[in-house]
Structure formats: C-alpha cells, structure tokens
Amino acid sequence: MNRENIEKRTLIVPRAEERDYSYELFGVETRDEYKWLQDKDDPKVMEYIDAENSYADDVMSEAKELRNLLFQEIRDRIDENEISSRVKDGDFLYYSKYKKDLAYPIYCRRLIGSPDEEILLDQNKLAEGHDFCSLAPIKISHDGSKMLYGVDYDGAESFELHVADISSGEEIGTPILGAFGDFEWAADGESFFYTVSDEANRPYSLFLHTLGRDRERDVRLYEVEDREYSLYIESSKSKKYLFIVASAINSSYVDFIPLAEPLKDPSSLSPRIQGVEYYPYHAEGRFYLRTNDKSLDFKIISAEDLEPLEWFDSILAEDGRYIEDFEAFDEFIAIKERKNGNFYIRIVSKNFDGYVDLPDNPISVSFIENVSSNSPCLRFSIESFTTPLAVFDYYFMDCRLVEVWRRNVIGYDSSLYDSIRLFARSRDGVSIPITAAYRKDRFVKGSSPCFLMGYGAYGYSYDPSFSSDLVSLMDRGFMCATAHVRGGEELGRKWYLDGKLLKKKNSFYDYVSCCEFLKSEGFVGKIAAYGRSAGGLLIGASLTMRPDVMDMAVLEVPFVDALNTMLDESLPLTAGEYNEWGNPHNKEYFDYIRSYSPYDNIAEVKYPPLFIYAAWNDTRVMYWEPLKFMAKIRKARKDDNVSILKFDKSCGHFGASGRYDRLKEKAYLYSFIIFFLKEILDV
Numbered sequence: 001m002n003r004e005n006i007e008k009r010t011l012i013v014p015r016a017e018e019r020d021y022s023y024e025l026f027g028v029e030t031r032d033e034y035k036w037l038q039d040k041d042d043p044k045v046m047e048y049i050d051a052e053n054s055y056a057d058d059v060m061s062e063a064k065e066l067r068n069l070l071f072q073e074i075r076d077r078i079d080e081n082e083i084s085s086r087v088k089d090g091d092f093l094y095y096s097k098y099k100k101d102l103a104y105p106i107y108c109r110r111l112i113g114s115p116d117e118e119i120l121l122d123q124n125k126l127a128e129g130h131d132f133c134s135l136a137p138i139k140i141s142h143d144g145s146k147m148l149y150g151v152d153y154d155g156a157e158s159f160e161l162h163v164a165d166i167s168s169g170e171e172i173g174t175p176i177l178g179a180f181g182d183f184e185w186a187a188d189g190e191s192f193f194y195t196v197s198d199e200a201n202r203p204y205s206l207f208l209h210t211l212g213r214d215r216e217r218d219v220r221l222y223e224v225e226d227r228e229y230s231l232y233i234e235s236s237k238s239k240k241y242l243f244i245v246a247s248a249i250n251s252s253y254v255d256f257i258p259l260a261e262p263l264k265d266p267s268s269l270s271p272r273i274q275g276v277e278y279y280p281y282h283a284e285g286r287f288y289l290r291t292n293d294k295s296l297d298f299k300i301i302s303a304e305d306l307e308p309l310e311w312f313d314s315i316l317a318e319d320g321r322y323i324e325d326f327e328a329f330d331e332f333i334a335i336k337e338r339k340n341g342n343f344y345i346r347i348v349s350k351n352f353d354g355y356v357d358l359p360d361n362p363i364s365v366s367f368i369e370n371v372s373s374n375s376p377c378l379r380f381s382i383e384s385f386t387t388p389l390a391v392f393d394y395y396f397m398d399c400r401l402v403e404v405w406r407r408n409v410i411g412y413d414s415s416l417y418d419s420i421r422l423f424a425r426s427r428d429g430v431s432i433p434i435t436a437a438y439r440k441d442r443f444v445k446g447s448s449p450c451f452l453m454g455y456g457a458y459g460y461s462y463d464p465s466f467s468s469d470l471v472s473l474m475d476r477g478f479m480c481a482t483a484h485v486r487g488g489e490e491l492g493r494k495w496y497l498d499g500k501l502l503k504k505k506n507s508f509y510d511y512v513s514c515c516e517f518l519k520s521e522g523f524v525g526k527i528a529a530y531g532r533s534a535g536g537l538l539i540g541a542s543l544t545m546r547p548d549v550m551d552m553a554v555l556e557v558p559f560v561d562a563l564n565t566m567l568d569e570s571l572p573l574t575a576g577e578y579n580e581w582g583n584p585h586n587k588e589y590f591d592y593i594r595s596y597s598p599y600d601n602i603a604e605v606k607y608p609p610l611f612i613y614a615a616w617n618d619t620r621v622m623y624w625e626p627l628k629f630m631a632k633i634r635k636a637r638k639d640d641n642v643s644i645l646k647f648d649k650s651c652g653h654f655g656a657s658g659r660y661d662r663l664k665e666k667a668y669l670y671s672f673i674i675f676f677l678k679e680i681l682d683v
Contacts, residue, residue, distance in 0.1 A: 011055060012051075013634065014048060014052050014634070015631075015634065015635070016037065016048050016631035017048075019034075019036045020033065025567075025584075025590060028590075030594075032564065033632075034632060037624045037627050037628050037631065038622070049627070053645075056645060056646050059644050060671065062675070063674075066675060067668055067671035070472050070666075070670050070671055070674075071663055071667035073472050074469045074472060074663050074666060075660070075663055077409050077410050078468060079408040080098060080100040080101070081099060082408065083096075083097040083098075084097065084105075084405070085369065085405035086405075087369045087371055087379075088372075088375075089371045090144055091111060092109045092144060095108055096108065103124065103127065104122075104127055104658060106119060106123065106124070107123070120147055121135075121149060131651070132153055132154055132651045132657050133151065133657050134151070136149065136183070137149075139192075142185060142189055144166070145167065145189065146166060146189060147166055148163050148183055148185060149161075149162055152652075154650070154651070155650070155654065155657070156617040156652050157181065157201070158178050158180075158197070159180065160175040160177055161176040161179045162175050173211055174215075179196055180196055180197050180203040182194065182232055183195070184242055185235070187239070188262075190210060190211050191262055192209055193221070195207070195231055195233060200569075200571065200572050201572035203230050204229075204230065205220060205222070205223045205231065206220070206221045207220055207221065221257070221262075221266065222255070222266055224246045226248075228248040228251075229252075231244070233245070236256075236280070237282070237283070237328070237329075237370065237371060238282045238330075238373040239259065240282060241256045241259060241282055242258075243256050243282075244257065246272075247277075249458070250275055251272075251274055251276060252277045252279070253268075253270050253272040254269040254279075254280045255267060255268055255269060256269050256280070269289070270289060270291070273293065276291065276293045278290070278293075281326060281327070281328035282305065282328065283328040284330035284373060284374070286328070287302065287303050287309065288300055288326065288333070290325075295316060296493050296494065297321065297323060297492050297493050298317055298322065298493070299313055299315060299316045299317055299323065300333070301313055314333075315333075317337075321337040321339045321344070322338040322489065322492040324336050324461075324489070325366075327367050327378060328373060329373050330373050332349035332352070332396045333349075334367065334380075334394075336365060336367060338461075338492065341362070341421070341433050341491055343361070345358065345378070345380065347378070347396050356394050362385075362420075362435045362464050363384045363387070365382055366380060368380060368381050376395055376396070377393040377394055377395045378393070378394045379391065379392070379394075380392055380394070383466045384437075384464050384465075385417075385464040386414050386419045386437050388408075389407045389465075389466055390406040391403070391406070392404065407466075409468050409471075412468065416440060416441065417437060417474060418437065419436065419437040419464065420435075422517070422518075422523070424516070424517030424518070425513060426509050426510045432486075432514055433490060434518070435482050436450075436479050436523075437479070437481070438474055438479045439474040439477070442476070442477045443477055443478075443479055446524070447524075449477070449479070449524060449525055450480075450524035450525075450528070451473055451478050451480045451481070451528050451673065452483055452518070452550075453481065453531070453535070454483040454529070454530070454535055454538045455485075455488060455531065455533075455534060455538060456483075456499055456507035456538050457499070457537070457538070457580065459487075459488065460534075461489045462482050469666040469667075469670070473673070476674060479523070485508075485514070485538065486506045486507055487504070501579075501589075502582065502588070502589075505541075505595075507541075508542050511539070511542045512545065515549040515550055516549055526551035526677055528553075528554060529543070529554065530554040531554075532555075532556040532557060533556070533557050533558070533559060533620065533653065536557060536559055536560060536621070537560060537562060537598065539555050539558070540558050540559075540598030540629065541597075543607065544602055545596070545601070547608060550608055552611070553608060554672075555626065555629075556669075557614060557618055557620070558598075558621065558626050559625060560625050560628075560629040561624070561625040561629065562593055562596070563593045563599070565625065566584050571622060572622075598629060599625070599632060602629075602636045605636075605638055606638050607633060607639060608641055609641045610630075610633065610641070610643040610644075612629070612630050612646070613645075613646050613647075614626035614627060614645060614647045615647070615652050615655065616647070616650070616651075617652040618653045619652060619653065620652075620653040642676055
C-alpha cells in the first residue's frame with residue numbers, strides 16, 4: 001500500500017457546481033455558492049453525493065485489505081453471544097442477548113426463580129427488509145402483561161409505536177406513526193403517554209392514548225409553545241408519577257401527573273426561571289430536584305409529596321465538587337460527584353453518609369438500570385480507556401460492593417495497556433486535561449501517532465470509555481486520547497460556561513493547545529484529530545484556525561456550517577440552541593459565530609488529509625453541512641493531500657444500527673487513518 005499505486009490510477013476528484021447566491025446582514029455580504037446542495041429535490045445533489053462516494057471507494061480500494069483485516073480484528077474481540085446484565089423489575093429479570101451472526105439484540109425476561117426464558121422482542125425480525133432499524137427503549141406495563149416499544153426505520157428519529165400482549169405475542173391495535181421516541185405507561189396498563197414533534201423536529205406535545213381507540217381520539221395533555229424548549233417525559237422510579245420536563249439549553253422546568261390519574265391536569269413541580277435547571281426524582285413519599293438554583297455546581301432539594309410542596313435544601317455542592325447525577329431510593333439517596341475531573345459516589349441515608357470505594361482514576365462512572373425506588377442497592381457502571389465496562393451493585397446497608405456483570409473482550413489483556421492523564425496549557429494559561437491510553441510495548445514516545453478526540457459543547461463530558469475497536473489502533477502503536485476542552489463539564493459547570501456563547505473559541509484554543517503540547521513535549525509524532533457532531537465543529541474550527549497543528553482531520557456528521565444553520569430558525573434545533581451558540585440575528589453573535597464557523601473560514605492554504613462522514617437522514621446536523629464543507633475545501637486547498645467524504649444514504653445522525661455495520665464503519669475509518677497517516681505522509 002503506497003501513494004504511487006494511487007497516483008498510477010486516474011481518479012476523478014469530485015467538484016461541486018458553484019451557483020451564485022449571497023445574502024447581506026449587518027452590512028456584511030456573505031457568499032454561499034454551495035447553498036443549492038441544501039435542496040433535496042435537486043437531482044444534482046444526489047449526483048454529487050454519488051460522485052463523492054465513488055471517489056471515496058476508489059481512494060480506499062488500496063486499503064481494502066487493511067480494512068478487512070481491521071473488521072475481522074474488531075469482530076474477533078466481541079462476544080457474539082453476549083448476554084447483558086439482568087435487571088430486576090417486579091417479579092421478573094429483564095435482559096438482552098445477541099446470537100452469533102445476528103446484527104441486533106433479542107430482548108428477554110425470566111420470572112424470578114424460574115429457568116424458563118420468555119422472548120419479548122427479537123429486533124432481528126423487526127429489521128428484516130430494512131437497511132436501518134433502531135429501537136426506543138421497551139416499556140413494560142405495570143402489571144407485566146404488555147410491552148410498548150418504538151421503532152425507527154430510517155434514522156430520522158421518528159418512531160412507530162407498537163403495543164403487544166406479551167403472553168400471546170399478538171399486537172394490540174394499530175401502530176401510532178410519527179411519534180417521538182419518548183413514551184410511558186399509565187398505571188392501568190390500558191393507556192400510555194407519548195410525545196410528538198413539530199415541523200422542526202422538536203418534541204413539544206404530550207398525548208394520552210387508550211388501547212382500542214383510534215388515534216384521532218387521543219387526548220392532548222400538554223404543549224410547549226416556546227421553541228427554545230423541548231418536551232420530555234419520564235416515569236418516576238416509584239411508579240407513581242409521570243414527570244413532564246420542558247428543557248432548553250441551561251433552563252428547564254417540571255410538571256407531573258399521577259400515573260393512576262392520567263387525565264388529571266398537570267401540577268407544577270418547579271418554577272420556570274431563565275438559566276435555572278431542574279431534574280426530577282421521586283421515592284417513597286418524597287420528591288427531589290437536582291437544581292443549579294443559587295448553586296452553580298448544583299444541589300439537591302426535597303419536599304414531601306403533599307400539597308402544598310415545601311422545598312428545603314438536602315445536599316449542597318461543597319469542597320469544589322460538582323453534583324452531576326442523582327438517584328433517589330426509598331431508604332437512601334445516591335449522588336454522583338466530580339472533583340478535578342475525577343468521579344465520586346456518595347451514599348446518604350438516615351444512618352450513613354459516606355463514599356463508595358472506586359478504582360483509580362481516570363475512569364468513567366454511570367448510574368444505570370436503577371428501575372425501582374424500593375431497591376436495596378445502587379447499580380452503576382465503571383469503565384476506562386483500558387478497562388472494559390463492568391456493572392456493580394452497591395448495598396448501602398452493609399457497604400457491600402458486588403460485581404454483577406463485566407463485558408467479555410475476547411483476547412484482550414488489560415495489563416498490556418496503560419492510561420494516563422496529562423495537562424496542556426491553553427493560551428490564556430488554563431490547564432486542559434488530556435486522558436490518554438496506549439499499549440506499553442508498542443507505543444514509542446515522541447514518534448508514535450495519536451488519535452486525539454474532542455467534543456466540548458452542551459456541557460457534555462467526553463469521559464474515557466472502553467472501545468474494543470480502539471485496541472486495533474493502540475496495537476499499532478497509536479496513543480488514543482481525549483482533549484477535555486472547555487465546553488464540557490469535566491471540571492464542573494464553570495468549565496462548560498467558559499466554552500459557550502461568546503467564549504466558544506476557548507474550546508478551539510484549548511484543542512489547538514493540546515495538539516501543540518503533545519508534540520512539543522515529545523509525547524507523540526503525528527496527530528489525527530477526531531470529532532463527531534458538535535465535536536466536528538471543534539475539529540473543523542481548529543482545522544481552519546490552525547491547519548498546521550494536526551496531520552489529519554476526521555469529522556463525522558460535523559456541525560461545520562454554524563453561521564448559516566443558526567440563522568435559519570426553520571431547521572431542527574436552531575431556535576433551541578441560541579443559548580448554546582448565540583443568536584446571529586444579533587450583530588454581536590453574528591460577528592462572533594462568523595469568526596469561527598468552519599465553512600465561513602476556509603482559506604486558500606494547505607490542509608492535512610481529511611475524512612468526513614455524513615448521513616442523508618440526519619435531523620441533528622443536516623446532511624448538507626459536511627457536503628458543503630467538503631465542496632468548498634476541495635476548491636480552496638493548496639495541496640494534493642487526500643480528502644474523502646463517505647455519505648450514508650440509509651441512516652441518520654448516529655450511523656448504522658446493526659452491530660456488524662457499525663464495525664464496518666469503524667474499520668473503514670481506521671483504515672483511512674492508518675493508511676494515510678502512517679503510509680502516505682511518510683513518503
């Protein structure tokens with residue numbers, strides 16, 4: 001595999017047609033010669049997409065052997081007959097399992113004490129005849145007799161809702177089409193709540209459906225008109241209330257309905273205050289809210305579930321700790337905290353207040369599978385770059401920690417790998433954490449390449465997690481690392497606030513500084529920069545700002561046409577994200593977003609090799625953003641480095657749905673990185 005083999009073939013590099021288009025705002029004229037690519041009905045759009053896909057496959061044909069090898073490596077590491085941890089809910093244990101050569105899980109349950117398995121749903125059968133099949137979580141009626149599930153067949157996140165009788169397997173009624181993937185049973189098991197989205201794909205309206213009745217008779221219970229807010233619902237773990245959460249960026253408020261009285265008017269659980277967030281919980285006799293009201297790093301408040309509600313502070317953030325998550329149980333509460341990027345689990349009951357012993361950092365901790373408030377234990381998971389996912393139960397009465405499940409990674413020896421935390425200094429003197437992992441006998445400090453990931457938006461913390469596909473990179477000498485740039489919450493709420501709105505460029509400066517640090521301090525040689533979605537904005541903006549600091553850029557479903565998207569309120573998410581990026585109809589934000597929007601800052605300079613992935617049915621980052629970005633950078637770049645765009649016509653924002661198709665996507669991406677980063681750039 002080498003560059004000469006590629007150059008011997010005549011490859012036609014796609015060139016998108018340019019069409020005159022411009023607009024003027026605040027006295028600034030902006031040209032957008034590729035705006036026409038936003039018209040799905042224009043046949044030339046698909047012609048250009050097909051040309052990009054053909055070119056990508058032609059370029060990647062030289063790496064086909066490597067790609068097949070990577071796919072087989074990654075597949076060989078997974079337990080193809082994996083069975084998940086079992087979750088107790090009522091009289092049953094629920095779990096899912098895979099079978100070898102089948103792409104999707106099979107959902108099952110067993111009556112406690114019985115060896116007989118009951119198959120609830122086989123997703124493989126649902127997926128027959130479809131290129132894509134995604135399930136929203138299955139919901140079981142309170143009496144355990146029926147199941148409610150949603151299925152999406154194109155990745156656009158619009159679901160068909162189905163109800164089935166579990167004992168007979170027969171479907172009840174006709175599917176509800178065009179629903180959002182958010183639904184819950186009422187207590188009677190004869191009706192359920194579900195939400196629908198508006199034309200901008202924003203969930204905004206709550207309905208109650210009764211089995212046996214036509215959808216036209218469904219009752220609208222709630223509606224959120226403000227376009228900055230989206231509507232979400234969740235049953236309390238006590239199974240007594242439906243929480244109705246109206247959520248915007250940095251603001252949320254909560255109402256509730258008793259599950260036993262589904263037609264009762266919603267009651268307010270929290271006020272609506274700009275900039276204040278509320279997250280609801282309920283255990284026996286008591287409501288809880290996790291909130292940042294007068295507490296930057298959040299606190300827990302509680303009230304007896306009696307009218308009127310009288311709230312008082314229960315747990316305050318202290319000692320630099322950030323309260324990130326919370327679980328309420330009848331006999332105790334569990335709090336997930338962060339301090340200096342590290343995780344802590346605090347358990348509080350009437351007679352106890354202490355912390356769970358956790359492994360050494362850097363790790364990721366998640367509260368999972370806590371389905372009932374009367375549980376005697378907290379269930380949580382732990383993983384790291386080098387440690388596969390493990391699930392634990394912590395019994396608060398005797399401080400007992402029990403491992404209940406661990407992912408089996410075939411042929412993987414964790415002792416061969418190491419994980420470390422480094423700190424780069426950004427241009428304003430702030431220390432930026434980097435979590436890194438490598439194989440100890442393959443990594444050569446100062447010359448080995450680095451796969452450097454990043455996100456930095458919405459307060460989402462890009463914590464280290466185990467991915468068996470990254471082992472294929474580490475086994476080839478790569479350091480795999482994450483730059484924890486501002487815009488996430490790895491170091492608390494202020495870390496997020498310092499990487500958004502008019503401080504958004506801090507995220508890009510931080511990433512650039514991490515690249516410079518890893519090279520200047522002699523840790524790595526070449527760097528392949530990686531970002532997905534808003535992480536694609538991070539890499540795209542860093543690329544157009546400083547193309548010299550990275551040796552390759554990899555962007556998947558990237559938010560790279562930021563200015564034009566945020567100017568168009570008809571698009572999904574736009575109005576709801578003004579509190580994240582700013583509203584460019586305001587001149588201050590127009591100028592600021594324009595100064596970093598990757599599409600608007602492509603210059604006639606040299607760029608490193610570039611890989612972009614896009615999806616036709618993406619409703620979060622519209623397909624044309626990566627398409628336009630590639631078209632423009634092809635025209636502008638002053639080098640002959642390779643650029644390819646892989647465009648998926650059958651899925652949405654989250655990529656392929658079947659597990660083997662997902663592995664093929666990873667093998668394709670990693671073969672590009674290995675081939676072009678290590679081979680071509682060394683010529």
